Amino acid sequence: MTETIIRLNHVSFAYEGAEEKAVKGVSCEVRKGEFLSIIGHNGSGKSTLAKLLNGLLLPTEGSVEVAGVVTSDEEQIWQVRQTVGMVFQNPDNQFVAPTVEDDIAFGMENIGIPPSEMEARIIDALQKVNMSEFRTAEPNRLSGGQKQRVAIAGALAVRPAVLVLDEATAMLDPRGRKEVLEVVRRMNLEQGMTVIQITHYLEETLESDRILVMDGGALVGEGTPETIYQKVDWLRKLGLDVPFACDLQYRLRKKGFRFPVLNITGEGVLDSLWISD
Ligand SMILES: Nc1ncnc2c1ncn2[C@@H]1O[C@H](COP(=O)(O)OP(=O)(O)O)[C@@H](O)[C@H]1O
Ligand SMILES: [Mg+2]
Structure with missing residues (x-):
């Protein structure tokens, strides 16, 4: 039996003032240790769903449970954030500190990692994304791809049980994308880190344990890559390729x-x- 690490119960979300819900009645479970991909065309609600997974957004209906904690429980939200790390598409608004290492440290401080452990974690995380030599660099001076690696290092340093990558490799060139994916894949296989990746590079979803398909805010499909990619006509109707x-x-x-x-x-x-x- 595989353990459930995230559970969504009939989750809907509407942005303030929006007529339509961005996420509509989504129920699903994420299993501990799985590599899950979420696909869907632009505006299908993927990023909104991602933000619901660590309490950045709270459901307007239904509930999200992370390792048994409901994300609307304000007193335990730090625990949710510690469990679910998140990296977004645009690295520019993900930096808060003057240097790469301070930035990574800041994320750890937020969830109470003792200062004595930080240096080793910074070194380890930067090494994983191949950015060791940029430890004292200014994040704003880095290229888009380098910024994104630092953002990923920052998430990895926290050692979250679940890592959510929302189009996080979109800024990288194909080689950089492959490298980062390999790191994440290795952490999934070797350390049992649960990975949820949102991507429009469908080739990158082929090694997933499962794929979720979103359309118009709803979860419209779920299955292994083999079952999902059989449905070529259906995927094309949803504006996706194979x-x-x-x-x-x-x-x-x-x-x-x-x-x-x-x-x-x-x-x-x-x-x-x-x-x-
Ligand atoms: N901050 C926001 N305010 C209002 N509407 C938003 C906001 N962010 C996204 N939306 C809308 O919510 C829907 C889902 O968007 P999003 O979750 O970003 O989809 P995806 O990540 O699949 O492209 C879209 O209709 C989008 O226009
Ligand atoms: Mg998105």
Whole structure:
């Protein structure tokens, strides 16, 4: 039995003055240690959902529970924030301190990490994102990609049980994206850190344990990459594409090729073609 770390019970959220709810009646569970991806076209409510996960926003209806604590419980909100770390798309408004190391320290101070532990954690987190040499740099002088690595280091230094990445690698070049994803993946596998990533790079979702699909504020689909990416027509109706290998296979299927299972990598498709020959 896998433990549930986050539970959403019929969660809705409306921004003040907005006619439509940004999140509508979402119920789901996040399991401890899983690698979860959330996809959906622009405006489908992904970022709003992310902010509901650590109490940055509170549901207007329903409730969010993080490790047994309801996010609307003001007295325990620090515990929620400690459990769920978050990195957003735009790194510019994520810095508060004059240097990279102060910034990372600030995030740790906020949740009561003892000062004696901070230095080791800063060194470790910067090393993970390949930014050790920028420890005393001014965040504002860094490139977009470097800022984003620092933001990720700041989240990692807190050692959250759950890390939410909301389009957090969007500013990086493909190589940088791959590196950061590998770090996160390793922390997921080796340390059991739960990862929730929101991304429009669908290729990056292929190794997820599960994918959630959002549309118009609602959760409209849930499943493994293999099951979600079978539904090519449905995804396209939702304004989403499918990863390359899935599309290739979809088109080959239409031409009469048979694949017993959906292969989510190009190599998998090739292997199946060999076997079916
Ligand atoms: N701060 C805000 N104030 C009012 N409406 C917002 C705000 N942020 C987002 N919205 C609206 O909420 C809906 C969901 O947005 P968002 O959660 O950002 O979606 P996504 O991350 O999937 O692009 C959209 O209709 C968007 O315009
Ligand atoms: Mg968003």
